[in-house]
Amino acid sequence: xxxxxxxxxPGSKEKxxxxxxxxxxxxxxxxxxxxEKGTILGVGGTRSQKSSAEVxxxxxxxxxxxxxxxYASAKATKKGIELARDPLGVSPLxxxxxxxxxxCFASEVKGLLAVTRDIHELPPGHLLTESNLRPIFKVRRExxxxxxxxKLASELRxxxxxxxxxxxxxxxxxxxxxxxxxxxxxxxxxxPHVKEFHTFAAGFPGSADIHFAEIAANHIGSTxxxxxxxxxxxxxxxxxxxxxxxxxxxLLIRSSIMNYLVAKMAADYVPAVFSGEGGDELFAxxxxxxxxxxxxxxxxxxDILGRLHNTALQRVDRSxxxxxxxxxxxxxxKRIVDLALLIPVEFKIKDGIEKWILRKSVADLLPDNLLFRxxxxxxxxxxxxxxxxxxxxxxxxxxxxxxxxxxxxGERLNxxxxxxxxxxxxxxxxxxxxxxxxxxTKGAPVN
Numbered sequence: 551x552x553x554x555x556x557x558x559x560p561g562s563k564e565k566x567x568x569x570x571x572x573x574x575x576x577x578x579x580x581x582x583x584x585x586e587k588g589t590i591l592g593v594g595g596t597r598s599q600k601s602s603a604e605v606x607x608x609x610x611x612x613x614x615x616x617x618x619x620x621y622a623s624a625k626a627t628k629k630g631i632e633l634a635r636d637p638l639g640v641s642p643l644x645x646x647x648x649x650x651x652x653x654c655f656a657s658e659v660k661g662l663l664a665v666t667r668d669i670h671e672l673p674p675g676h677l678l679t680e681s682n683l684r685p686i687f688k689v690r691r692e693x694x695x696x697x698x699x700x701k702l703a704s705e706l707r708x709x710x711x712x713x714x715x716x717x718x719x720x721x722x723x724x725x726x727x728x729x730x731x732x733x734x735x736x737x738x739x740x741x742p743h744v745k746e747f748h749t750f751a752a753g754f755p756g757s758a759d760i761h762f763a764e765i766a767a768n769h770i771g772s773t774x775x776x777x778x779x780x781x782x783x784x785x786x787x788x789x790x791x792x793x794x795x796x797x798x799x800x801l802l803i804r805s806s807i808m809n810y811l812v813a814k815m816a817a818d819y820v821p822a823v824f825s826g827e828g829g830d831e832l833f834a835x836x837x838x839x840x841x842x843x844x845x846x847x848x849x850x851x852x853d854i855l856g857r858l859h860n861t862a863l864q865r866v867d868r869s870x871x872x873x874x875x876x877x878x879x880x881x882x883x884k885r886i887v888d889l890a891l892l893i894p895v896e897f898k899i900k901d902g903i904e905k906w907i908l909r910k911s912v913a914d915l916l917p918d919n920l921l922f923r924x925x926x927x928x929x930x931x932x933x934x935x936x937x938x939x940x941x942x943x944x945x946x947x948x949x950x951x952x953x954x955x956x957x958x959x960g961e962r963l964n965x966x967x968x969x970x971x972x973x974x975x976x977x978x979x980x981x982x983x984x985x986x987x988x989x990x991t992k993g994a995p996v997n
Contacts, residue, residue: 551576551577551595551614551870551871551874551875551876552576552577552593552594552595552613552614552615552657553570553573553574553576553577553593553594553595553614553656553657553658553661553871554591554592554593554594554612554613554614554622554623554624554643554655554656554657555569555570555573555592555612555654555655555656555657555661556589556590556591556592556612556624556626556631556654556655556656557589557590557648557652557653557654557665558588558589558590558630558631558652558653558654559588559589559590559650559652560585560588560590561585562590562652563583563585563590565590565664565665566583566590566591566592567581567583567592568664568665569592569654569656569661569662569664569665570583570592570593570594570661571664572658572660572661572663572664573594573656573657573658573660573661574594575794575871575872575873575874576594576595576657576658576871576874577594577595577874581593581594582594586626587626587627587628589626589630589631591611591612591624591626592612593612593613611623611624611625611626612624612625614641614643614657615641616640616641616876616877616878617640617717617878617883618884619636619637619882619883619884620636620638620640620641620879620882620883621634621635621636621640621641622634622635622636622641622642622643622657622672623635624643624655627679629679629680630653630679630680631653631655632677632678632679633645633655633672633677633678633679634672634676634677634678634686635672635673635674635675635676636674636675637674637675637687637688637689637884638674638675638689638828638855638856638858638859638863638882638887639673639674639675639858639859639860639863640859640863640867640879640882641657641867642657642658642671642859642864642867643655643656643657643671643672644656644657644658644659644661644662644669644670644671644672644987645662645670645672645678646662646666646667646668646669646670647666647668648665648666648668649666654666655672658796658868658871659796659979659987660793660796660979663979667980667982668984669982669984669987670986670987671860671986671987671988673685673859674687674856674859675687675688675689689852689855689856689887689891690852690891691848691849691852691891692891692892693892694848694892694893694894694895695892695893695894699897699907699910700910702889702893702897702907703907703910703911704911705889706886706889706890706893706907706908706911707911707912709883709885709886709889710735710736710739710880710881710886710911710912711739712885713880713883713885713886714736714739714740714743714824714880715743717824717878717880717883718740718743718744721821721822722744722820722821722822723740723744723747723820723821723822723823723824723878724744724747724748724749724750724816724819724820724822724823724824725737725740725747725748725749725750725772725823725824725825726749726750726751726809726812726813726816726823726824726825726826726877727749727750727751727763727766727767727772727774728751728759728762728763728826729751729758729759729761729762729763729764729765729766729920729923730759730762730826730923731826731829731835731905731908731909731912731916731920731921731923732826732827732828732829732830732835732881732905732908733766733824733825733826734766734770734826734916734920735826735829735908735912735915735916736824736826736880736881737749737766737770737772737824738766738769738770738912738915738916739912739915740824741770741771741772746773747770747771747772747773748772748773748774748775748816748819748820749763749766749767749770749772749773749774749775750774750775750776750777750812750815750816750819750823751763751764751767751774751775751776751777751812752776752777752778752779752808752809752811752812752815753777753778753779753808754778754779754780754781755778759808760776760778762919762920762923763776764776765917765919765920766916766920769916769917769920775815775816775819777811777812777815779808779811781937783811784807784937784938785938785941787807787810787811788803788807788938788971788974789974789977789978790810790872791803791806791807791810791869792971792974792975792978793978794810794868794869794871794872795864795865795868795869796864796868796975796979796988797860797864797971797975797988797989798963798968798971798972798974798975798988799861799968799971799988799989799990799991800939800964800965800967800968800971800991801991802861802864802865802989802991803971804938804967805862805865806865806868806869807938809865809866809869810868810869810872812869813869813870813872813873813875813877814872814873816873816875817873817874817875820875821874821875821876822875822876822877822878823870823875823876823877823878824877824878824880825866825870825877825878825879825880826879826880826881827858827862827863827866827879827881827882828855828858828862828879828881828882828887829881829905829908830904830905831851831854831855831858832851832855832881832882832886832887832890832891833890833893833898833904833905833906833907833908834847834851834895834898834899834904834905835904835905836854836904837904837924839851839899839904840899840902840904844895844896847895847898847899848895851895851898852891857989858882859989860988860989861989861991863879863882864989866879893907903922909921909922938967938970939965939966939967941970942965942966942967942969942970943966943967945966945970946966946969946970950969951963951966951969954969954972955969957972957981958981958982958983959982959983959984959985961985
């Protein structure tokens with residue numbers, strides 16, 4: 551995991567250092583700062599990444615590289631700073647200008663807040679130069695292939711195996727494991743490549759994810775670690791989650807709590823983990839998609855894929871980065887995404903089964919109780935369910951919600967739960983008039 555930051559102003563090394571210091575959780579073993587063409591570039595990360603980062607800085611580029619297709623980069627040019635972000639926004643990047651008009655950038659919002667409150671998110675697949683923002687990649691609807699499903703499933707399996715093997719290399723990698731098809735498939739494919747493969751799950755006692763993760767771990771033969779969480783643990787860690795997540799979106803935070811806790815546990819054993827994010831968006835894993843007409847299903851999948859960067863991917867990035875952990879989202883590798891966009895939607899939901907083509911591609915790896923496990927929302931599978939919503943209802947009166955639901959940015963908070971999160975958010979970051987950089991979950995419930 552890496553943090554990058556910079557300013558387009560000579561002599562601002564101390565300010566860039568302060569920006570990096572706010573993001574030291576992303577890897578604080580070292581920090582490198584150079585001045586090039588009047589621009590200050592800084593990179594901080596883990597010791598294993600130091601040599602490659604030194605090369606990048608010598609080439610006047612600061613870059614966070616999760617994989618070959620997942621990155622955020624800043625380049626010093628004669629005209630200024632050139633920013634770029636990967637097509638799906640796996641790696642975060644924000645920018646703005648301080649009161650003097652100096653251009654700044656950072657991997658996280660808190661990094662920018664060290665020097666400015668002018669915050670903008672660099673959209674996925676975009677390049678920013680000289681205040682000129684332009685797309686360099688966009689996910690588009692493709693003409694489906696006409697191959698038989700067996701051929702598509704076989705090719706999908708080959709690509710997943712290639713991505714997993716290439717990602718592991720010589721690194722010690724584990725996996726977050728919920729017992730769902732996505733995380734279990736990746737873990738099963740990765741298992742033979744790692745001598746001692748660690749898997750991790752967190753949830754309330756008796757929760758579905760804990761149960762199915764143990765079944766999956768036993769099946770693939772991993773060294774499995776379970777964190778049993780109490781309700782008071784959730785409330786205790788909530789402020790930390792909001793601080794690292796940099797959001798008050800209710801569904802995003804609710805889904806991040808267990809992810810944050812399991813990342814903390816995993817960081818004690820491995821430097822990196824696989825995460826199954828992206829499988830639902832690529833292969834139609836959500837229950838509501840059954841109601842979407844087949845002619846519109848691919849457009850809906852492309853839409854929710856394009857929203858991942860500041861919802862689920864933000865959860866994965868911040869939960870992992872908070873503990874200096876790297877999370878690999880194997881399904882969102884370009885090779886798999888490219889193929890998934892060509893697979894006909896009738897092979898994604900078939901005979902009432904979500905992600906049918908993915909299940910077919912890994913059918914030989916998993917027992918039926920895992921292969922055909924129904925999708926559960928992250929917080930439901932972990933047992934969080936409506937616990938925090940009920941807590942917020944007890945803590946916030948109807949009168950308080952009516953008075954506070956309209957916030958400074960002009961937006962409206964959806965629920966008491968969201969107001970609870972917003973109060974904590976403001977304790978850390980203050981009341982912000984512009985929140986256009988912060989994503990909101992599509993279809994969030996309203997009081």
